[in-house]
Amino acid sequence: MIMKRILLLLSIIAVAAACSEKGAKAPTVSDDWTENAVIYELNVRQATPEGTFAAAEAKLPELKELGIDVVWIMPLYPIGVEGRKGTLGSYYAIKDYCDVNPEFGTLADFDSFLCKAHDLGLKVIIDWVANHTSPDHPWVTEKDPSWYVRGAEGKTVVEYDWTDIAKLDYANKDMRAAMEGCMRFWLDRGIDGFRCDVASQVPQDFWADVFTKFRNEYPRRLFFLAEGEETWLNDAGFDCTYAWRLHHLLNDIAQGKADTDSLLSYIKWNEEGYGTSHRLTFTSNHDENSWNGTEFERMGDAWKAMAVLCWTLPGSQPLIYTGQEVGYDHRFEFFEKDPMPDWHHNAATDFYTYLNALKHAHPALESGNPSFEIVSSSDSSLCFKRTAGNDVVTVSVLLKAPWTWSVDTPETRVSKVEPPCWWTGMKTDLQLMIYGEDISSWDVSVDGSGLSVAGIHKAESPNYLFVDVKVGPGAKPGTYDLVFRKGSDSFRRPYEILAREEGSAARKSFTTSDFIYLINPDRFANADPGNDNTDDTFETADRSRPFGRHGGDLQGIIDHLDYIADLGATAIWCTPLLMDNQHHESYHGYACGDYYRIDPRFGSNAQYKEYVAKAHEKGLKVIMDIVTNHCGTGHWWMKDLPFNDWIHQFPEYTNTNYIFPSAMDPNASDYDSNLLVSGWFVPSMPDMNLDNPFMLKYFQQWAIWWTEYSGQDGLRVDTYPYNEKVPMSKWCEAVLNEYPDLNIVGECWDSNFDQLAYWQGGNANGDGFDSHLPSIMDFPLQEAINAALSESNPGWGQGMYRVYNAIAHDATYHDLSKMMIFLSNHDHYRIADSWHQDPDKMKIAYSLLATVRGIPQLFYGDEMMFATGKDYKSDGELRMDFPGGWEGDATNLFTEEGRAGVEAELHDYVKTLFQWRKGKDVIHNGRTKHFMTRDNTYAFFRYNDTDKVFVYVNNSPEEKTIPWSHYAEIASGLGEGVNVVTGEKVTITDSTVVPASTALVVEY
Ligand SMILES: [Ca+2]
Ligand SMILES: [Ca+2]
Secondary structure (H helix, E strand, O other): OHHHHHHHHHHHHHHHHHOOOOOOOOOOOOOOHHHHOOEEEEOHHHHOOOOOHHHHHHHHHHHHHHOOOEEEEOOOOOEOOOOOOOOOOOOOOEOOOOOOOOOOOOHHHHHHHHHHHHHOOOEEEEEEOOOEEOOOOHHHHHOOHHHEOEOHHHOEOOOOOOOOOEEEOOOOHHHHHHHHHHHHHHHOOOOOEEEEOOHHHOOHHHHHHHHHHHHHHOOOOOEEEEOOOOOHHHHOOOOEEEOHHHHHHHHHHHOOOOOHHHHHHHHHHHHHHHOOOEEEEOOOOHHHHHHHOOHHHHHHHHHHHHHHHHHHOOOEEEEEEOOHHHOOOOOOOOOOOOOOOOOOOOHHHHHHHHHHHHHHHOHHHOOOOOOOEEEEEEOOEEEEEEEEOOEEEEEEEEOOOOOOEEEEOHHHHOOEEEOOEEEOOOOOOEEEEEEOOOHHHOEEEEEOOOEEEEEEEEOOOOOEEEEEEEEOOOOOOEEEEEEEEEOOEEEEEEEEEEOOOOOOOOOOOOOOOOOEEEEOHHHOOOOOHHHOOOOOOOOOEOOOOOOOEOOOOHHHHHHOHHHHHHOOOOEEEEOOOEEOOOOOOHHHOOOOOEEEEEOOOOOOHHHHHHHHHHHHHOOOEEEEEEOOOEOOOOOHHHHOOOOHHHEOOOOOOOEOOOOHHHHOOOOOOHHHHHHHHHOEOOOOOOEEOOOOHHHHHHHHHHHHHHHHHHOOOEEEEOOHHHOOHHHHHHHHHHHHHHOOOOEEEEOOOOOOHHHHHOOOOOOOOOOOOOOOOOEEEOHHHHHHHHHHHHOOOOOOOOOHHHHHHHHHOHHHOOOHHHEEEEOOOOOOOOHHHHOOOOHHHHHHHHHHHHHOOOEEEEEOOOOOOOOOOOOOOOHHHHOOOOOOOOOOOOOOOOOOOOOOHHHHHHHHHHHHHHHHHHOOHHHHHOEEEEEEEEOOEEEEEEEOOOOEEEEEEEOOOOOEEOOHHHHHHHHOOOOEEEEOOOOOEEEOOOOOEEOOOEEEEEEO
16 A cells, blocks of 8 residues: 555656746745755766766756755866876865866856856755875975874874875864865855865864854855764754764665664664754765765665655754766766766656655655654654644555565655646636545635635545636636645645746647658667666566567667658657556556656657757657547556446447447447447457546547647547547637637548548538538558559459559548658558568658648658568567667668668668658649559659659559550650659659559659
């Protein structure tokens, strides 16, 4: 039960975090930023491959998003050469206090880093090593010998095994003054304080003296952190001391060597000795990591539970060391370059983001708040309460395997509010779905001007409320509070209203000028093996299984946007990226487990937004694949549905009949037409009931939320005709009401021209039905091309006649410009399999795809010879891994060097055609004139007032002569043209020969 609560919590926070980029942060009572600050220890050398201030500066926005408040930069000064350890030396052997280590850059680079950090609202403290210098510091020879502690023969002395240092002597007043001057050098540059190395080795009066002066002279809040645990350090003016004793105790607890009693005695000892002073709490730092092992080595599975204590015990000022934010399990070399791989947001990031947000949101968890009350305890468990005014945080930690933990706060009485945020200036009325134990017995209001509750609807389950919220014209972006009241009890839940992007409603979408590249994200590229498995999802990665998860992710797509753009694509459709938490076959994403969360194995909501932004930078639009017809049995609401009719339920499992005609058949029985839309697609996918108005409203807002949140450009709707058609048409209307130019393509998998046409919005249907769906997928044409290129010896009505016949039905459709055309997709045979890996057939198909009317779409890998080599269709196998997307792949087809032979030949053919197509209005918007097929050939023109393109397909095994004079009505006067593929000049006549199995594309 505890674990479940954790999982739930994490998912709430993930979504909450997704919305937190704009608008005000949750309120805190303290004005002192140090009270709820989380510190990040930045190891500049190892934090990035470059190991420079400039590279670290580029990572600052990610630290901000993680919830960091203070960046502590490890010593940034030139390192001594004499006695140096290793190649690069220890940062703590300093040769010049007033300069930067050239390894990291220049003073100007540091200033730029500091400026960027301050712009982001981050504080910066630097490591100060007052106890000693390197033995070759100029002071050793240039200053009076009494500046240093001297041993036999006047030699400087070392401490411990620090053979690369010389200990300073604080009896010398001149040295003290020089040290103070060096500290001012950095304070004058604008830093916010110091982390003082081995602070207790330096006299108390030195610290007290300089800190008093600094605090008087510098008006900003300065923060001084002592590496040391002696209580006199607080008297000396330090804000925070190291909680070493707690750290060692947490290691012992994790290793089964200590119990709850020892933790409670520590808490008592800490309270008596430190009162309201801050205590640096950590599961790792640079010394622990390099010399004693990572938190995973020392704490094993207990690392999270121990971190929870570091964030919630009295006095705690939590620390994250470089690499911990992504769970990097590696001991950094201390004297050598040993950089961590490029950072990617993963489950460990989610965990720390959650803890940081918790710390920021709760006055009860402020570092100076000593409140601590035991709720319950045993030998191996502790539940305690922290309070500050009305704020109460209850923490439970199991101090033995499986090390479960939970944190209860007032907001966790509400475990979900969906949509998780909203915007000002939206046309769509907002209805919140609120989920929490017995939440229906509470009254709800909104605190904040401009927002009000317009209606409260109870569901059948007591754990839901549907609340209509009016976002008035005067509403300002910011954090509002939903206030829940029952009798004298009340609690608040923050809700964010963001500012709408300018021009959002008027966004353009995908059109005939686009070329769409379809990707199965699990199978494209795995940039982050660290997210292949996560704590809060069931199925784990297994690349050997065709129907298993292979680890592909959003970062993998982001990393290959250049490849996609280079191919000539201008839009990407990914099969669903939302969480699919089924135990098996979750890789395809069509069994949604959470409509407001990107699957953590693909990335995060924030990363989806980043993907959209980066795709836009490359000229690529983004189409989201969404499923309104069904969710997955693994969806969180399946254990507690708001209404019985939220999904279609039957006494026993009932499948859909897959009979589309029943949706438009005037003679259809209710039995058949009901079964089409209410039967389940498969047993693992509960069928949603769009006749339930709350369900419909939920899906309308959800599609709008993702569009507004991410900036995406269009939608693709799965299994469209299986939705109840009238509510589904209202769904389309609602989305288009918010975004009038948005394109939405529905998957209406129907080979009948007239039945397919029924589903397109504006079609003159006999029954008056209008779907309002702008775009449909051209299945009849797809089937025609596939069959034509598969038939070696076609009879009458076969071969290229099929393609001619499909195009001849164009009058059937309401809007040809919105037809999505394709050769294959994730549900069909690989084209290479269909056409026996014959490159000539594939080139014919590419030529058709690039030149016939509509919006072309290509399935990833079909630009090359991706084939299963089998003659049956297995979804898991045809959705194959893109070679080069996984570390260690033998070939890398993403790169020009990696492609050879037929792969290069096909890829370049596609690229040539679609790069050409990009600028061709005659293809995007021109008309078509085609000629009746003869002998398995097909000829057509695309034309407008100024341009013509002629396409001739010879799909037969013999060469053919073009009957050019037959085309005189459009071809007369056409002299020299250009072969689009070869770039050669060509003049077609009645004697022009086209080789067997070849397409000719000529522009005039
Ligand atoms: Ca991955
Ligand atoms: Ca249905």
